[in-house]
Amino acid sequence: MPSPPAMLLGGLLLIVASTTVAQRRGQEAAGRRRAHRVQHGQCSYTFVLPEPEPCPPEPEAFGGSNSLQRDSPAATLNLGDWPSQRMRQLEKMLENNTQWLQKLERYIQVNLRLELAQAQQHMVQNQTATMLELGTSLLTQTTAQTRKLTDVEAQVLNQTSRMEIQLLETSLSTNKLEKQLLLQGHELHRLQGHNSALETRVQALETQQQAELASLSGEKERLRRLLGRQSGALAGLERTLRAASSNSSLLQRQQHQLLESVQRLVRVMAQGPASMRAADQLFQDCAEIQRFGANASGIYTIHVANVTEPRKVFCDMEASGGGWTLIQRRENGSVNFQRNWKDYKQGFGNPAGEHWLGNEVVHQLTSRATYSLRVELQDWEGNEAYAQYEHFQLGSEAQLYRLSLSGYSGSAGRQSSLVLQGTNFSTRDADNDNCLCKCAQMLSGGWWFDACGLSNLNGIYYPARHHVRKLNGIRWHYFQGPSYSLRTTRMMVRPSGI
Numbered sequence: 001m002p003s004p005p006a007m008l009l010g011g012l013l014l015i016v017a018s019t020t021v022a023q024r025r026g027q028e029a030a031g032r033r034r035a036h037r038v039q040h041g042q043c044s045y046t047f048v049l050p051e052p053e054p055c056p057p058e059p060e061a062f063g064g065s066n067s068l069q070r071d072s073p074a075a076t077l078n079l080g081d082w083p084s085q086r087m088r089q090l091e092k093m094l095e096n097n098t099q100w101l102q103k104l105e106r107y108i109q110v111n112l113r114l115e116l117a118q119a120q121q122h123m124v125q126n127q128t129a130t131m132l133e134l135g136t137s138l139l140t141q142t143t144a145q146t147r148k149l150t151d152v153e154a155q156v157l158n159q160t161s162r163m164e165i166q167l168l169e170t171s172l173s174t175n176k177l178e179k180q181l182l183l184q185g186h187e188l189h190r191l192q193g194h195n196s197a198l199e200t201r202v203q204a205l206e207t208q209q210q211a212e213l214a215s216l217s218g219e220k221e222r223l224r225r226l227l228g229r230q231s232g233a234l235a236g237l238e239r240t241l242r243a244a245s246s247n248s249s250l251l252q253r254q255q256h257q258l259l260e261s262v263q264r265l266v267r268v269m270a271q272g273p274a275s276m277r278a279a280d281q282l283f284q285d286c287a288e289i290q291r292f293g294a295n296a297s298g299i300y301t302i303h304v305a306n307v308t309e310p311r312k313v314f315c316d317m318e319a320s321g322g323g324w325t326l327i328q329r330r331e332n333g334s335v336n337f338q339r340n341w342k343d344y345k346q347g348f349g350n351p352a353g354e355h356w357l358g359n360e361v362v363h364q365l366t367s368r369a370t371y372s373l374r375v376e377l378q379d380w381e382g383n384e385a386y387a388q389y390e391h392f393q394l395g396s397e398a399q400l401y402r403l404s405l406s407g408y409s410g411s412a413g414r415q416s417s418l419v420l421q422g423t424n425f426s427t428r429d430a431d432n433d434n435c436l437c438k439c440a441q442m443l444s445g446g447w448w449f450d451a452c453g454l455s456n457l458n459g460i461y462y463p464a465r466h467h468v469r470k471l472n473g474i475r476w477h478y479f480q481g482p483s484y485s486l487r488t489t490r491m492m493v494r495p496s497g498i
């Protein structure tokens with residue numbers, strides 16, 4: 001069955017065709033025209049009808065029993081009424097067409113309403129399904145978001161709990177540190193008081209020592225005068241004994257007693273304090289001072305050959321038999337070792353603390369006799385080690401204070417961290433190493449670098465917790481590695497064979 005829109009289209013085509021035929025006829029006839037307008041919804045249709053023509057009289061049919069016979073035109077037909085009759089017929093046809101179109105319009109409206117209602121219902125169902133899907137999706141997303149928010153809330157609560165615990169631990173640690181600081185403050189005050197007492201005691205000991213020195217000086221002078229008087233008395237006694245020796249055995253016994261007295265007096269004079277005897281002597285190094293009787297480590301004065309002025313040095317009388325003359329010491333970073341050639345030649349620092357004795361003094365010492373070198377090391381964990389060389393000699397300034405070593409032993413590594421032969425001394429203003437990179441400027445200090453080498457005890461002093469991965473620090477490769485900066489070092493010399 002054709003659909004209602006197809007039927008509507010067919011009706012409209014029929015009307016248009018009828019209208020076209022009428023217009024053609026109207027164009028052939030000269031007369032009046034009539035226009036009819038049909039309204040259909042929002043659309044309107046206008047039909048223009050031509051004036052009807054009188055139909056010509058049909059010829060009389062003959063010989064047919066079913067044909068209609070007309071009256072003769074003259075007797076029965078009035079040709080003047082033909083147009084009006086034709087007009088009435090057309091009007092009736094138009095009215096019928098109009099009714100048919102109205103029925104068609106009502107049919108279309110009813111069917112359109114049903115289709116519109118069905119379409120609206122279908123659209124509503126689709127929209128409802130879509131809305132349900134959207135609602136389901138939103139509900140799913142809301143559930144997921146709620147679950148995520150719940151998880152985040154739980155994480156925040158856990159994090160908050162952990163932070164509260166950490167804050168509590170931090171507070172406890174802070175309280176503990178405050179207590180420790182308070183205790184350390186009390187300990188510091190106690191140590192300061194103890195230090196003040198020690199300073200007072202040291203001052204008292206110094207005063208007592210000065211008094212004893214003054215008393216010993218007076219005793220020495222008295223003994224010298226007594227010795228002079230005894231010498232004169234002995235000379236007189238000897239003359240008297242020579243005169244009376246031939247005739248008096250009593251005098252012989254007196255002479256023997258006097259001789260014993262003189263010998264005892266000489267022995268008493270020979271047993272005087274070592275410091276009194278050392279004051280009148282000149283020593284080349286600490287080994288001579290030790291041989292003369294001094295056994296306490298401390299600062300002494302030596303007179304080195306070919307050196308114009310006496311030098312104060314620290315003598316170690318305890319390590320490995322004693323008699324060591326210190327030529328270098330590092331212990332707290334109080335002295336700057338980033339010096340030039342002249343400073344390392346003449347020496348710098350305080351013999352009681354950090355110092356460098358001087359390359360020229362060491363050269364003069366080691367050029368007159370065979371010396372040994374001892375290097376003592378300590379790291380920041382309290383571990384100690386030493387390196388000892390049986391033969392040590394330093395060349396002259398013209399030889400760039402060239403180092404010569406042999407006979408290594410000790411606990412500071414399986415082998416020497418100093419190049420044994422032919423290494424020149426270098427400073428920041430005198431590059432004498434075997435490297436194009438200027439080791440003294442790159443690694444700091446003055447040393448026998450060779451090609452930047454395995455050691456440098458005159459590098460930068462780094463304090464605790466800053467002493468690792470320091471290539472320009474105080475290094476001894478075979479003790480703690482190439483980039484560990486040591487805590488304390490000592491270098492000292494003494495004649496070989498002691």
